[in-house]
Amino acid sequence: MKKASGKSRGLLFCIFIGAILVAIITVVLPVLEWNASRLAGQGFGMSGLDTALVAVIILSVVTGPERSVRRETATPILTSPVP
Numbered sequence: 001m002k003k004a005s006g007k008s009r010g011l012l013f014c015i016f017i018g019a020i021l022v023a024i025i026t027v028v029l030p031v032l033e034w035n036a037s038r039l040a041g042q043g044f045g046m047s048g049l050d051t052a053l054v055a056v057i058i059l060s061v062v063t064g065p066e067r068s069v070r071r072e073t074a075t076p077i078l079t080s081p082v083p
Helices: 006-043 048-068
Strands: none
Touching: none
């Protein structure tokens, strides 16, 4: 059996690291997310309707100042008393 050269050994190592990252992303993170959301649900006794209402309120507070900004399109008139 032929031994792998230095370049191909490095490539195999990168593929191995990539495969481990894909495994973590597809297996471990969903389990962690499920457990975190379950614990959050136990900490805050909220129904789905309450959660949706809170999300809408937060979004309206965050996007409210962006909608209320008045944009001037005309050239501003300087009315300073200083000459």
